C-alpha cells in the first residue's frame with residue numbers, strides 16, 4: 001500500500017472558494033484503493049458550516065514551535081466518502097469569516113498550517129510516501145520537510161509533489177517578515193530558493209524543493225514556461241521542465257450528473273436532453289425574473305469575478321450583445337467593479353440579464369443545467385472546471401483558447417461535423433463577440449447541428465478516471 005497525503009487550503013464539501021476545492025475533494029477518492037491510501041489535511045476554519053463541524057471527531061493536540069511561540073495544534077478527523085480528512089485547529093490562525101484574508105495575515109496562517117501538517121503525521125500515525133501540495137498556501141511544506149524534519153527518521157525519504165492550480169498567486173511578502181515568521185535559516189532566502197525580487201516567495205520555495213511539479217492541463221504546463229503566463233517564474237519553470245507535467249483535472253461525475261442531480265429542476269441525460277433540458281431553462285427564467293421563453297438562447301456564467309476570467313472583454317461588448325436575442329444569467333462574486341458591472345446590466349436590460357452576485361452551490365448547478373451556452377473567455381486558465389461541468393450538462397462552452405480551456409473544449413467545425421463548443425484565440429472583445437454570434441447563429445438557424453454538438457459534449461469523459469491514472473503513475477515513479 002502506498003500512502004499519499006494531500007495538503008491543501010480548501011476542499012469540497014467542507015470549504016470551497018473555487019476549483020481547487022473541487023479537485024482536492026474529488027481526486028483522492030478516485031485513486032485505486034487497492035494500491036493507494038490517500039488522506040487529506042485541511043485547516044479547521046472556524047466558519048466552516050456547522051453541519052461539517054458536527055461530523056468531525058477530536059483526536060488529540062500538542063504544542064509546536066512557530067513564530068517565536070509555542071503554538072497549540074489541535075487535530076480533528078473524519079472519514080468522508082471513504083477518505084480520511086484531518087483538520088488542523090488553532091483559532092489564532094483559522095478564525096475569521098473566510099479562508100483567505102490577504103497578506104500578511106495569510107502568510108502566518110499558511111506557514112503555520114504547512115509546518116503543522118508535517119508535525120501531526122506521527123500523531124495520526126500516517127507516514128506518507130508522497131506529500132502532494134497544492135498552490136502557494138502549501139509551498140512551505142517541501143521546504144520545511146527539507147529542513148529540521150530530516151533529523152527525524154520518520155520523515156526521511158518522503159517525496160513531494162507541488163501542483164500549481166494558479167501561478168498568479170504565489171504568497172509573496174517582504175523578506176524580513178517572512179524570515180521572522182517561518183523560522184527557516186538564512187540559507188533558504190537566496191535567489192535560487194525563496195528569494196524573489198528582494199522579497200520572499202512561498203510558492204517558489206515549493207517549486208524549488210518539490211521532487212515533482214504538476215499543473216492542471218498540458219497547455220498551461222507549456223504556457224507557464226513563457227513570460228506572458230509565467231508570472232515571473234517562467235525561468236524556474238523552464239529550469240525544472242523535466243520535472244513538470246500537465247495533468248488535466250476531472251470533475252466528480254457523481255456530484256455533477258444531470259441524470260441524478262437533485263439540485264436541478266428536471267433531470268435529463270444524453271438520450272432525452274432534447275425534450276427535458278429546456279424545462280430547466282424555463283424554470284430558472286421564471287425564478288430569476290427573466291422573460292420566460294423556451295426558445296431564447298440563455299448564456300450562463302458561473303465564476304469568480306476577477307480579471308483572470310476575461311470580464312473586461314465582456315464589459316466592452318455587453319451592450320452590443322444585449323441587442324441580440326439572447327439572455328444572460330451570471331452567478332459570481334469577486335472584484336467590486338465586475339459585481340457592479342453585472343448589476344448595472346441587469347438593471348439596464350431587466351428581463352434579459354440576471355445578475356446573482358453571491359456564492360451558491362445549488363444555483364450553480366441550476367445555471368449549468370438551464371443554460372444553452374456557457375461563456376468563459378479567460379485571459380488565462382490553468383484548467384477550468386466550469387467548462388467541464390457545462391459539457392457534462394450539455395451546455396456548450398464558448399471559451400478562449402488558453403490553458404485547460406484549449407485542452408478540453410474542441411471548437412465546432414461545421415464542415416466536418418466535429419467539436420463540443422466554440423472558441424476564439426486572441427484576447428480581443430470583438431473576436432469573442434463574433435464567436436458568441438456564431439454560436440447564436442448555429443443555435444437559432446441550425447438547431448439539429450446544435451443538438452449534435454450537445455450529443456458529443458455530453459458523451460465526452462471528463463471524470464477523474466484517466467487523470468487519476470496519471471497521478472498514480474507519477475506517485476509510483478516517485479516512490480520507485
Ligand code: ADP
Nearest residue numbers: 018019303304331332358359360364384385386
Ligand atoms: P477557479 O478555480 O479559477 O475559480 P474553476 O472553473 O476551476 O475556476 O472552478 C470554479 C468552481 O467554483 C466551479 O465549481 C464553479 O461552479 C464554482 N463557482 C464559482 N463561482 C461560484 C458561485 N458564485 N457560486 C457557486 N459556485 C461557484
Ligand code: GLC
Nearest residue numbers: 019020165381382383384385
Ligand atoms: C485554479 C484555476 C482553475 C483550475 C482550478 C483547479 O483555481 O484558476 O483554472 O481549474 O484551480 O485546478
